[in-house]
Amino acid sequence: MIDAALIQKCADPALKPAIVKRFIAEAGASDPLTVTVRSGDRVVLVPKPPTPDDAMDLMRQYVGKAVVRVGITQYPAGFGISDPSELRPDLVDACENIRMGSALFGKVYRIVTKWYGNAVDEAFDDAIYAWKTGYFDGKPVFSEPDPGEVKLAVPTEASSDAAAAGESNFAATAPEDDHAVDVDPNAAGIRVDLSAIGGRAP
Template identity: 60%
Template sequence: MVDAALIQQCADRALKPAIVETFVERAGSQDPIAVTVRSGSRVVLVPKPATPDEALALIRQHVGRNVVRVGITQYPAGLGVVEAGELQPDLVDACANLRMGTALFAKVFRIVTKWYGNPTEKEVLPQVFDDAIIAWQTGYFEGTAVFQAPDPTEVKLAQPTPPSEGESAEQRGDKTAAGGTDPAREAATIDPNKAGIRIDLSGIGAREK
């Protein structure tokens, strides 16, 4: 679990702390120097870095040729980078990675929210959030490359309330016993590792300004 103080200090203000926590749990890592490398839908086995310098060296080795995700938020390391030498140590700094990652995820969340027509219904919001998580993992939503797409800043995020807020454990237990479902809890149990990252960052320098 991400430290609450770190979320308060570093996360993008557009996202509720509980949403940031769920985002990291489902799509991120507890290790600030974690590096994930994929080639298409295949995970490339790489040595686990022991230090930030080792993590940066590993990123530089693969960025531009494979999809590289890094840090607490599993931020797309090649985004906006023309050459590997341009990579900054911020990628493996817990606070900086959380700041960049949550800001980018908030944009992805807004893109998905806009596509849904800016819904506010409590029944719909968990699905919007689920799709935003999948878009973060894959880099795409409805054919749009979400990391490069314009940010619909006019969209106001209506964020689902985690089950721990607004009702007691007994109330949630009653729902389960009655055969009801808790969308937020179901969302938290989805394994993000089963969604392949399909975005190709090899040409990212040509697309990013």
């Protein structure tokens, strides 16, 4: 659990602390040295960096080759840079990571809310999904322009249940998400009829 005082001190003032708290709870990490690496749909298992220098080395190893998220907000480490040498140590500083991450998430949340047309709980769920995938409405959301002043809904525990379960509005899907995925594999219909296997021939 992230200290509320740290959020109050470091978060983007354009976002209410309750939004930042929920954002970190849904999409972030408790350890500022957390580095997550994804290649396509796969999570690459990497050693937990014990020091900020080790975290920086790990990021430099993978940025440009995979999707790298870092710190309390799981900020996209490669965003806004063209070379791994441009990575900054403040990515693994708790306060700076919250500042940068909450500012970028605020833009994502405004983009999604504007798409909905008004402040609704579903917009937060989709903003979380867009943050995790990097896409909204088929476009790379981090590089989209900020729509500016948009009223944002303050999410409640209940409103974020869908995001916690990995569900989202269709508009937040990345371009490669062409097929629906069953949330509960046990509730899926039969794809191949195997009932005749082992049966006696007539």
